[in-house]
Amino acid sequence: MSDAHHGFNLREWIFTTDHKRIGILYLIGALSAFAIAGTFAIMIRMQQYGPGMQVFDSGSGYNTALYFHGAAMILVFLIPALTGFFANYFLPLMIGAKDVAFPRINAFSVWLFYAAIILALVSLVIPDPPDVMWTGYPPYSVTTEGNTAFYVFTVHLLGFSSILGAINFLVTVIYMRAPGMGWNQLNMFVWTILAAFILQLIFIPVLASAVTMLLFDKYLGTHFFDPAMGGDVLLYQNLFWFYSHPAVYVILLPAIGILFDVIATMGKNRIFNYKVCVYAGIGGVLALAGEVWIHHLYVAGVPDWIRVGMMITTLLISVPIGLMLMSLWGTLYKASITFNVAMHYASACLFLLLIGGLTGIPLAMTVMTANLGQTSFVHAHFHFVMALFSTFAIISGIYYWFPKMTGRLAEGKLAVVAFWFNIIGVNITFWPLFIIGVQGMPRRYFSYEQFPQFAPYHHVATYGSFLVALGMVLTLINWIKSAFWGVKSEANPWHSKSLEWTHTPNPPGPGNFPHDVTVSADWTPYDYVK
Amino acid sequence: MRLLKKLGLAVLLMGALALPVWAYEGAPGLATGDLTPARRWDILWDHVLVDLWVIGVIFGLAALYMLIKYKAKNPTDVGTATKLNKAQAVAWALIPVAVFVADDFYLAAQGWTLWGIYRRVPENALEIKAIGHQWYWEFDYGNGVVTQELKVPQGRPIVLRMHSEDVVHDFSLPKFRVKEDVMPGRITYVWFMPDTVMDTIVTCTMYCGVAHSQMYGKVSVVPPEQYTSWLESAVKAAADQQTTKVKG
Amino acid sequence: MTAHSTTAHGTPIEHQGHGHHWETSIAPFAVVFGVFFLLPLTFSMHFVYHNTILTAVFAGIGLPLILFGVAKWIDEGLTQKPLVAGLAGVGMPIFIVSEIFIFLSFFATYWMVRLSTYSWPPEHTPEMPVLLPLFMTFLLITSSVTVHIAEEKLEHGDLAAFRKWLVITVLFGLAFLSCTTFEYHHLLEHDFLPSTNAFSMIFFSITGFHASHVFLGLSIFIAILLPALGGRVNKTFVLCGSIYWHFVDVVWIFVVSQIYFW
Numbered sequence A: 001m002s003d004a005h006h007g008f009n010l011r012e013w014i015f016t017t018d019h020k021r022i023g024i025l026y027l028i029g030a031l032s033a034f035a036i037a038g039t040f041a042i043m044i045r046m047q048q049y050g051p052g053m054q055v056f057d058s059g060s061g062y063n064t065a066l067y068f069h070g071a072a073m074i075l076v077f078l079i080p081a082l083t084g085f086f087a088n089y090f091l092p093l094m095i096g097a098k099d100v101a102f103p104r105i106n107a108f109s110v111w112l113f114y115a116a117i118i119l120a121l122v123s124l125v126i127p128d129p130p131d132v133m134w135t136g137y138p139p140y141s142v143t144t145e146g147n148t149a150f151y152v153f154t155v156h157l158l159g160f161s162s163i164l165g166a167i168n169f170l171v172t173v174i175y176m177r178a179p180g181m182g183w184n185q186l187n188m189f190v191w192t193i194l195a196a197f198i199l200q201l202i203f204i205p206v207l208a209s210a211v212t213m214l215l216f217d218k219y220l221g222t223h224f225f226d227p228a229m230g231g232d233v234l235l236y237q238n239l240f241w242f243y244s245h246p247a248v249y250v251i252l253l254p255a256i257g258i259l260f261d262v263i264a265t266m267g268k269n270r271i272f273n274y275k276v277c278v279y280a281g282i283g284g285v286l287a288l289a290g291e292v293w294i295h296h297l298y299v300a301g302v303p304d305w306i307r308v309g310m311m312i313t314t315l316l317i318s319v320p321i322g323l324m325l326m327s328l329w330g331t332l333y334k335a336s337i338t339f340n341v342a343m344h345y346a347s348a349c350l351f352l353l354l355i356g357g358l359t360g361i362p363l364a365m366t367v368m369t370a371n372l373g374q375t376s377f378v379h380a381h382f383h384f385v386m387a388l389f390s391t392f393a394i395i396s397g398i399y400y401w402f403p404k405m406t407g408r409l410a411e412g413k414l415a416v417v418a419f420w421f422n423i424i425g426v427n428i429t430f431w432p433l434f435i436i437g438v439q440g441m442p443r444r445y446f447s448y449e450q451f452p453q454f455a456p457y458h459h460v461a462t463y464g465s466f467l468v469a470l471g472m473v474l475t476l477i478n479w480i481k482s483a484f485w486g487v488k489s490e491a492n493p494w495h496s497k498s499l500e501w502t503h504t505p506n507p508p509g510p511g512n513f514p515h516d517v518t519v520s521a522d523w524t525p526y527d528y529v530k
Numbered sequence B: 001m002r003l004l005k006k007l008g009l010a011v012l013l014m015g016a017l018a019l020p021v022w023a024y025e026g027a028p029g030l031a032t033g034d035l036t037p038a039r040r041w042d043i044l045w046d047h048v049l050v051d052l053w054v055i056g057v058i059f060g061l062a063a064l065y066m067l068i069k070y071k072a073k074n075p076t077d078v079g080t081a082t083k084l085n086k087a088q089a090v091a092w093a094l095i096p097v098a099v100f101v102a103d104d105f106y107l108a109a110q111g112w113t114l115w116g117i118y119r120r121v122p123e124n125a126l127e128i129k130a131i132g133h134q135w136y137w138e139f140d141y142g143n144g145v146v147t148q149e150l151k152v153p154q155g156r157p158i159v160l161r162m163h164s165e166d167v168v169h170d171f172s173l174p175k176f177r178v179k180e181d182v183m184p185g186r187i188t189y190v191w192f193m194p195d196t197v198m199d200t201i202v203t204c205t206m207y208c209g210v211a212h213s214q215m216y217g218k219v220s221v222v223p224p225e226q227y228t229s230w231l232e233s234a235v236k237a238a239a240d241q242q243t244t245k246v247k248g
Numbered sequence C: 001m002t003a004h005s006t007t008a009h010g011t012p013i014e015h016q017g018h019g020h021h022w023e024t025s026i027a028p029f030a031v032v033f034g035v036f037f038l039l040p041l042t043f044s045m046h047f048v049y050h051n052t053i054l055t056a057v058f059a060g061i062g063l064p065l066i067l068f069g070v071a072k073w074i075d076e077g078l079t080q081k082p083l084v085a086g087l088a089g090v091g092m093p094i095f096i097v098s099e100i101f102i103f104l105s106f107f108a109t110y111w112m113v114r115l116s117t118y119s120w121p122p123e124h125t126p127e128m129p130v131l132l133p134l135f136m137t138f139l140l141i142t143s144s145v146t147v148h149i150a151e152e153k154l155e156h157g158d159l160a161a162f163r164k165w166l167v168i169t170v171l172f173g174l175a176f177l178s179c180t181t182f183e184y185h186h187l188l189e190h191d192f193l194p195s196t197n198a199f200s201m202i203f204f205s206i207t208g209f210h211a212s213h214v215f216l217g218l219s220i221f222i223a224i225l226l227p228a229l230g231g232r233v234n235k236t237f238v239l240c241g242s243i244y245w246h247f248v249d250v251v252w253i254f255v256v257s258q259i260y261f262w
């Protein structure tokens, strides 16, 4: 890792405004959050192994662990990994830009993200840690002894970071594409991340104002959520989900985008029905994302007409997502697939997405939620689509672009063994949760002596989580090992046609491209088939 | 020949677009009769499961097949898919859309029907008040009887009018497939049909603090006569208590 | 993970066209941690932990950091060339989309609260002023005009006139904020606090949030003005400032019509 001209220079990393280095900073932060929140997940699983106290000595310890697990996984791992790391490192390279539109604002975003991580970590060691779960519902979050302020500020810092990121990348894609690059020549990843940023830009402010009201209620004595004084408890839930449902597509879309890039490249195939996928698929998700949030409030006592209306819109989301799936599946058709590690994960992702997405369908039906809502069925649903599908897509993307970032390959036996631990482990962990969910196992229970019959399922799930933990630790070891001592990669190991592989060295230096990039009208990043 | 192709495509598309309409019309609702909502829930759940398994298996097998079939024979090979022409592109959009929309409408119609039943409280329902506290449930039968165990007579629909004294809770009766949030400032309701004599539990499924998972109570369905006699004695006990309180 | 700057074939980066070194800037880092100290930490120390000393210490660390960072940032903005010029003029409207949704959330809250009660305004609400908001509207609209004139002057290269009109704009803005302060003072004296009732919480959060925007707009203008005194102006920066100011102006119209005259 040494460099002839100047070796590792900490100052140049901390104060960097280069999108690739900022990307790496995002990756380090996000993976650290994943490791810590994942460690908490294992403790959660050990606690749920049987009814009664197992590893925590009180419910409050468990609640803080679960708060941190949920909030950190979604807000500090998944969203920053996708819209921070992948967007930063690869989007400018894919569109042939030398950097993003506002490099300093980009540096501003990444340090806001780190400030949020610091705050989240500090919140674990203070006397009354936050215990409001990642949803932070009042009145509980207002009346609790826990430090809700740190939850609110973590959300503020991350939210502001994301909004600035959204502006930066929207402007970058609109104005800084290589000369000649039309909208229908963009990588699928660029399209999906663009859509994700549009969602972030519009919906984050709503979340920000919701948690701000929470802060005012708790610390300034206002009554936004206090019905006795003219406030409304459901107001918070509406505002919260108005953001947090679209947020799941902020996670889903870029993950699908990564999958498209990996599958098309490793299958040496064109994207099936590109325009329909982009304009109807991604566009449809964008159009519907903001009209379905009530499906998180199906049993919250909202008026019946809105429960039924949003049942229909929620079900209809399966249509644009289904179109994206048609393209994803179609891209396999008549492909010529080489199975590197990235492609292993990508293949697994197809099934995880199906399982996770389809189990959203009963949850989308208002009446089904009368039994399934707030049970571990919901856990299993979103772990499949988010914790497994999106996380595996991230792992796939890291393997795929590993040579780009380090100049070395991360392939090998260790990677494949870790893959099998992961994929087998997650299925053992989360299928039992579907089963007991249907039978009524509630969420967020640190103990369940009223449901002793579920203990055997929890045993299985806990053992499964150990396999995942092993797989994840091996994966991490493999990455660190390969980054420093891995086999040197050739310039374009997967023979891709995309600009980030064809026009820059591994890793790219300052300014990205040795020569200015222009593309011709018939070029596409998936131009394999003769 | 080209005209024929176009015509064929047009017919196909129209057929596809008719699908949602058919699905909606064809949604049978659920078999009527004396089924309890919980039983209907189970039937609908089976329908939904079949639906999802069919979709899942089709997509899953297709993926599996292609992943195996199109494995590269030779590292330098490239894929051979051709670019779709306009008609193909449109057909590959509209036909799946129609099928998906059809399925969604089918599920929506089924769900809507049952939801209607869930929300329409039968006229002869027995009304009881349920109150959520951190961390226990209280049931108010009117006439002074307040308990922490829900006792209901078999064979009569029960409707619970619910609110919370502190934070948001969720009244969940897994046995009867119902749940609804309980919160300060609003009154919500659920109804269910206790058709057999049994003991079961109500539990809280909305995170409400440190003892959230301990917030459960006994629910017993008893024969009507037993219920009446229990209520009578409970009313008397409550009245007695009231008088001792007044005296003391 | 790597500070590598050679190609796969080991060619040093120096031979490769554009960009010979890694760009750095200390400004964003300084501002972020300034904000980190000034907002979350200072707020928590005061409102959560009631610790006066730490409140002062954290504010004392945060504020200078922010000022230093902003000054540095502006200096770099005036001396270094961006990759593509003028993009900030697009970035600002996109940012405003976001801002609109924050205001919308608060207004939606207001509508929801107001429309679900029988009597409005709720108890303990003093008589709201009528003339003052009209006067404030006048101030803000005029300042929108003056900043527009300033921009025109800059367009024609008349730096002195630009400075003059910008100063006038700032004065109008300051007058607006003085009115807000006056009004708040008056209301607080009548025991109308954010915690008083449903109207007070909405009144103070919406007008306060708007006032903070006026304050930010003024800060931008001052950040333009100071270097402009030395003859250094960046037209894109001016454009951004004025777009923002017009936005703040438009929002005020909604605030006045919804809060004071409905």
Ligand code: HEA
Binding pocket: A135, A248, A249, A251, A252, A295, A296, A314, A315, A317, A318, A319, A321, A322, A323, A325, A353, A354, A356, A357, A358, A360, A361, A363, A364, A365, A369, A372, A373, A374, A378, A381, A382, A385, A386, A390, B055, B059, B099, B100, B101, B103, B104
């Ligand atoms: C990446 C994250 C992600 C994604 C993509 C989704 C996708 C979906 N989710 Fe999920 N969901 C979460 C993350 C996610 N969800 C989380 C975190 C929660 C819990 C939050 C909390 O309370 O803490 C949650 C909770 C949740 C609920 C609330 C449950 C409850 O609390 O009671 C509901 C209810 O409708 C729901 C529905 C759906 C639906 C319909 C989709 C759809 O978008 C899925 C669409 C995809 C498919 C359907 C599969 C592919 C399509 C086809 C194969 C075409 C053919 C199919 C048909 C015609 C049906 N989700």
Ligand code: HEA
Binding pocket: A034, A035, A036, A037, A038, A039, A041, A042, A044, A045, A048, A066, A067, A069, A070, A071, A073, A074, A077, A078, A133, A134, A135, A379, A383, A386, A387, A388, A391, A426, A429, A442, A443, A444, A445, A446, A465, A468, A469, A470, A472, A473, A476
């Ligand atoms: C991206 C999102 C994400 C991810 C990846 C995960 C991953 C996992 N989750 Fe999590 N989970 C959520 C998001 C996620 N989860 C959310 C949003 C909730 C809801 C919270 C709420 O209700 O509010 C939830 C809730 C939740 C529960 C519910 C608890 C309850 O309701 O009481 C459970 C229980 O089984 C669980 C388990 C797991 C497990 C076993 C994993 C495993 O897959 C984790 C595997 C990862 C690791 C094991 C880390 C690997 C470790 C290293 C690489 C380094 C090693 C480090 C050291 C040795 C220090 N999760």
Ligand code: CUA
Binding pocket: B132, B133, B134, B135, B168, B169, B170, B204, B205, B206, B207, B208, B209, B212, B213, B215
């Ligand atoms: Cu009450 Cu959970």
Ligand SMILES: [Cu+2]
Binding pocket: A244, A245, A248, A293, A295, A296
């Ligand atoms: Cu949702």
